[in-house]
Amino acid sequence: MEALINHIGKVIPLDKANVDTDQIIPKQFLKRIERTGFGQFLFYDWRFEANGEKNDSFIMNDPKLKGASILLARKNFGCGSSREHAPWALKDYGIKVVIASSFADIFYNNCFKNGILPVVLKEEEVEELFKKTTKQALELEVDLEFQEVCVGEDVRFHFEADEYPKQMLLKGLDDIGLTEMYMKEIYQYEQTRRVY
Numbered sequence: 486m487e488a489l490i491n492h493i494g495k496v497i498p499l500d501k502a503n504v505d506t507d508q509i510i511p512k513q514f515l516k517r518i519e520r521t522g523f524g525q526f527l528f529y530d531w532r533f534e535a536n537g538e539k540n541d542s543f544i545m546n547d548p549k550l551k552g553a554s555i556l557l558a559r560k561n562f563g564c565g566s567s568r569e570h571a572p573w574a575l576k577d578y579g580i581k582v583v584i585a586s587s588f589a590d591i592f593y594n595n596c597f598k599n600g601i602l603p604v605v606l607k608e609e610e611v612e613e614l615f616k617k618t619t620k621q622a623l624e625l626e627v628d629l630e631f632q633e634v635c636v637g638e639d640v641r642f643h644f645e646a647d648e649y650p651k652q653m654l655l656k657g658l659d660d661i662g663l664t665e666m667y668m669k670e671i672y673q674y675e676q677t678r679r680v681y
Contacts (some may be wrong), residue, residue, distance in 0.1 A: 486600045488657030494554035495627045498618035502508040524577030555582045563592025572599040582627045586611045590637030597650035610642045
């Protein structure tokens, strides 16, 4: 997993609350067995018309936001089913940070486990960011080490992050990567076991 320490990116302002995992990655696209390839289906029912053409009125289809890697949304993002495909789709699309005033618990934890930083800001701070996106394409700096979202030189919003998932993301470790750090000890232990 890639480490995330400090990230600068353009913002996709998804001005919606209670975005559930079926909206993030609709159920008909869950047949893949890999963790990749889901990005093309991210927010599919909003990004595309019934005939498969792009929905030009949906914010993610704005050409100015091509390559954006930070998603800004409202409260209760990632609610609904606990499908891990939702962060897989976000990551595969290129999203590295999701900012909202609250997240569904399982989605929040799944983000950390899949290399995405979920940032909880106060509702008034989220509102301020949305206001800034109406004037121009917004670029933010998100610093996990110091737990800050920075807008230019003047505006800094602090966010909380539990120490364990924070350190895992700072070091680019998932559960398998953490286990692999102890391969020498695991091997030594295996050598002491009796063979029957």
